[in-house]
Amino acid sequence: MVTKNQIKLVKSLQQKKYRSQHKLFVVEGKKAVLELIGAGLEPFKLFVDTKIWNEGFKGFEQVASSELKQMSSLSSPNGVLGVFHIPVVEPIEDSDWVVALDDIRDPGNLGTIIRLCDWFGINHLVCSLNTVDCYNPKVLQATMGSIARVNVVYTDLEKYLEESAQPVYGAFMDGEAVYGKELPKSGVLVMGNEANGISSGIESIISERIAIPQFGENTTESLNVATATAILLNEMKRKG
Amino acid sequence: MVTKNQIKLVKSLQQKKYRSQHKLFVVEGKKAVLELIGAGLEPFKLFVDTKIWNEGFKGFEQVASSELKQMSSLSSPNGVLGVFHIPVVEPIEDSDWVVALDDIRDPGNLGTIIRLCDWFGINHLVCSLNTVDCYNPKVLQATMGSIARVNVVYTDLEKYLEESAQPVYGAFMDGEAVYGKELPKSGVLVMGNEANGISSGIESIISERIAIPQFGENTTESLNVATATAILLNEMKRKG
Numbered sequence: 001m002v003t004k005n006q007i008k009l010v011k012s013l014q015q016k017k018y019r020s021q022h023k024l025f026v027v028e029g030k031k032a033v034l035e036l037i038g039a040g041l042e043p044f045k046l047f048v049d050t051k052i053w054n055e056g057f058k059g060f061e062q063v064a065s066s067e068l069k070q071m072s073s074l075s076s077p078n079g080v081l082g083v084f085h086i087p088v089v090e091p092i093e094d095s096d097w098v099v100a101l102d103d104i105r106d107p108g109n110l111g112t113i114i115r116l117c118d119w120f121g122i123n124h125l126v127c128s129l130n131t132v133d134c135y136n137p138k139v140l141q142a143t144m145g146s147i148a149r150v151n152v153v154y155t156d157l158e159k160y161l162e163e164s165a166q167p168v169y170g171a172f173m174d175g176e177a178v179y180g181k182e183l184p185k186s187g188v189l190v191m192g193n194e195a196n197g198i199s200s201g202i203e204s205i206i207s208e209r210i211a212i213p214q215f216g217e218n219t220t221e222s223l224n225v226a227t228a229t230a231i232l233l234n235e236m237k238r239k240g
Numbered sequence: 241m242v243t244k245n246q247i248k249l250v251k252s253l254q255q256k257k258y259r260s261q262h263k264l265f266v267v268e269g270k271k272a273v274l275e276l277i278g279a280g281l282e283p284f285k286l287f288v289d290t291k292i293w294n295e296g297f298k299g300f301e302q303v304a305s306s307e308l309k310q311m312s313s314l315s316s317p318n319g320v321l322g323v324f325h326i327p328v329v330e331p332i333e334d335s336d337w338v339v340a341l342d343d344i345r346d347p348g349n350l351g352t353i354i355r356l357c358d359w360f361g362i363n364h365l366v367c368s369l370n371t372v373d374c375y376n377p378k379v380l381q382a383t384m385g386s387i388a389r390v391n392v393v394y395t396d397l398e399k400y401l402e403e404s405a406q407p408v409y410g411a412f413m414d415g416e417a418v419y420g421k422e423l424p425k426s427g428v429l430v431m432g433n434e435a436n437g438i439s440s441g442i443e444s445i446i447s448e449r450i451a452i453p454q455f456g457e458n459t460t461e462s463l464n465v466a467t468a469t470a471i472l473l474n475e476m477k478r479k480g
Contacts, residue, residue: 108348112464119463121455144461179478215361215477221384223359224352227470230463234471237455238419 002047002063002071010045010071010083016133023086025135028074033082035145042085047071049079073137086135090151092124094166096186097236100126102157102202103193104225107132111142112226113191118146120233125150126188128157128202157190161205164188168206170198171228175211178235189236191229242287242303242311250285250311250323256373263326265375268314273322275385282325287311289319313377326375330391332364334406336426337476340366342397342442343433344465347372351382352466353431358386360473365390366428368397368442397430401445404428408446410438411468415451418472423479431469 012018013026024044027033037043048060049068060080068077092098099122104110110132117125132139134152161168169183170190190206192198198206212223212231223231252258253266264284267273277283288300289308300320308317332338339362344350350372357365372379374392401408409423410430430446432438438446452463452471463471 112467115464116467118456119452119454121457142464149457212359212474213477214359216358217361217389223470224355224382227352227356227467230467230470231474234452234474237453 002061002067006045007067007070010081013083014073014137016136019086019133019135024083025086025140026071026073026137027082027084027140028072028080028137029078030080032140032144033080036082036084036148039145039148041087041148044083044085046083047081049077052079087148089153090124092126092151092153092160094124094164094186094188097122097233098124098126098166098186098188099229099233100128100157100161100188100190101131102128102190102198103130103196104191105130105132106194106225107136107138108142109194109224109226110134110136111139113229114139114143114150114152115146116226116230116233117150118143120237122233123149123151125152126157126160127152127154129154158201158205161188161190161202167208169208169210170203170206171232172198172209172211173222175209177213178210178232179213181208181210183236183239187236189229189232191225191232194225242301242307246285247307247310250321253323254313254377256376259326259373259375264323265326265380266311266313266377267322267324267380268312268320268377269318270320272380272384273320276322276324276388279385279388281327281388284323284325286323287321289317292319327388329393330364332366332391332393332400334364334404334426334428337362337473338364338366338406338426338428339469339473340368340397340401340428340430341371342368342430342438343370343436344431345370345372346434346465347376347378348382349434349464349466350374350376351379353469354379354383354390354392355386356466356470356473357390360477362473363389363391365392366397366400367392367394369394398441398445401428401430401442407448409448409450410443410446411472412438412449412451413462415449417453418450418475419453421448421450423476427476429469429472429476431465431472434465 019025046060047063048057050062053062167187259265286300287303288297289305290302293302407427
């Protein structure tokens, strides 16, 4: 039996304030929940709709559809909801490339970037304090299980970059074409905000301004930040 | 004055059936509307909220916020709404790379892919008949003005590929690493459905199976189709 207080707690975790307070976050969907368990994240509570329960849901608590609906952030809940402990943030290791985000606001973009880091073996993602929270339900929807394998650190980005001993690369529309550039085995790649790009405070710390060459009529304003990150990480890794 | 019938017409264009019937589509937002006009698309009707009207809106019809709200597909309309004629589909030219989509369902993915085609100078995008409609409001939100510069053709994809004289490349998880491959100056790049990848009927026509190498722990299931398209188009073009 799920109690009213538990429902209230789960629901509150839709807000960042309560996620930080309780150090818990919610993931919905059988596949995502099982992937996080498989990746070693520690579940706090696992719920499954009685209607779809079967032997495969060991350790899950059965709840009524109506209860699940109250806890869910989805308009049509999909039968499985897991509450997990937010993992402890690890120290940033800069022996490989590190991705740094300067105020990324769109949850889908952050989710896609976390998934890209996972694909390209980037273990550490540094986010400015104004970047959207990585345990936001919409971010988690786009990361799939990658959130369990990438260490996401929220910090004063300017301070982090100033103190970093690594070369700092930044993506700019008017940067140098990345194709011809020699790239080191490790460094920091800074990606800027969707509307404003990299902020001027951060820009002054960047040692190498890079760009993805444009082949069209020079009319497309810019690439979406997640697709630009995809292309640049591919460039870093294919040369590595 | 906007009439009730006009409001009804604009509203109906949220559905593909009526867009096809009237050969009209809707774009919202000043920037997007002006970009489409600038790109040479033919406006049918342009509306602006009386509250934000100024001299810059020549040729726009002033409407009340309440009328705009009735026409808009957004929960908070942004003051500008343009109705455009759907451009005539051009014949596909295969002297450069052509991108072909096998049942892409997510509007955001299609929008991002259209924007990528524009960036990389790919003029023709061939979509299977089950691919989401490119004049869907959510697609347009992600394409920005690129929809005016990319010729999007819906057709029987299997037939198109069978009749194409170009080499047909397809993205597969177990394909050959794209980094080492010599790539021609032109060809067709097929990208598959978000959940099921490239369908078996299409798979049998593909001459080259390619993949983006994975650097992580080999646990990320796959890249999102839009980010994978970004990386592969970059590979085609950097070598070209």
